[in-house]
Amino acid sequence: MIFRNWYNPLCNFAASFLSDRDEAEELVQNSFVNFWEKRSEIIIETSLKSYLYRSIRNACFNALKHEKVKREHARYAAATTPVGFDSVKSNIISAELTDRIDAAMQKLPQQCQLVFRLSRHEELKYSEIATELGISIKTVENHMGKALRIMREELKDYLIILILILTSID
Numbered sequence: 416m417i418f419r420n421w422y423n424p425l426c427n428f429a430a431s432f433l434s435d436r437d438e439a440e441e442l443v444q445n446s447f448v449n450f451w452e453k454r455s456e457i458i459i460e461t462s463l464k465s466y467l468y469r470s471i472r473n474a475c476f477n478a479l480k481h482e483k484v485k486r487e488h489a490r491y492a493a494a495t496t497p498v499g500f501d502s503v504k505s506n507i508i509s510a511e512l513t514d515r516i517d518a519a520m521q522k523l524p525q526q527c528q529l530v531f532r533l534s535r536h537e538e539l540k541y542s543e544i545a546t547e548l549g550i551s552i553k554t555v556e557n558h559m560g561k562a563l564r565i566m567r568e569e570l571k572d573y574l575i576i577l578i579l580i581l582t583s584i585d
Contacts, residue, residue, distance in 0.1 A: 417463070418447055425471050432475035442474050449525055474525075477532060481517075484536045488513070512573070519569035523562050530558035531566075 422443060429439035450457065450470075459466045492509060520528055526548075533539045533547065534555075541555045548555075 417467075421464075421467055422447070425467060428468060429471050429475050432472070433478060438478070439475075442478060443471060446470055446474050453524070470525075473529065477529060480532060480536060485513070515570060515573045516566075519566050522569060523565055527558045527562045527565070530555055531562040534559060 425443045425446075426436075426440050429442050430436050433439045433442070461469075520531065523531060529548070530544055533544045534541070539547070541552050541559070544555045545552045
């Protein structure tokens with residue numbers, strides 16, 4: 416019932432932030448999946464409408480920040496990578512690593528993901544993150560610890576392969 420009542424308005428809301436309607440719909444769908452998976456943990460202290468809109472807004476901000484980081488990385492890689500066979504191989508490895516990191520980040524709980532992005536992508540200090548999110552510094556530390564554990568676990572197999580590939584390039 417909640418999905419049927421709020422899906423279209425939330426898609427319109429998300430589309431007002433994002434340039435791609437399909438991306439907005441996917442974001443809303445993923446948010447509903449997250450809501451369902453974490454339904455026993457979610458505590459709504461405001462109205463359901465406020466909670467849903469705030470969640471979608473935060474997810475849109477995260478998506479926009481992620482796109483910004485990807486663009487900056489691509490611009491940096493293009494400016495610093497020499498042209499040639501090795502650079503093509505490096506670009507493929509870099510793209511694969513970026514995809515793996517993105518996939519691993521999607522497995523983080525939403526709050527963990529937000530804290531991780533603010534720390535690693537926006538380069539905010541724990542105290543700044545705590546202030547921005549209205550949580551304690553200790554909570555930020557706990558979220559980062561959990562995020563790093565999950566990221567290490569998700570990327571461990573790929574990192575071994577990456578090391579083997581990089582050592583074979585030289």
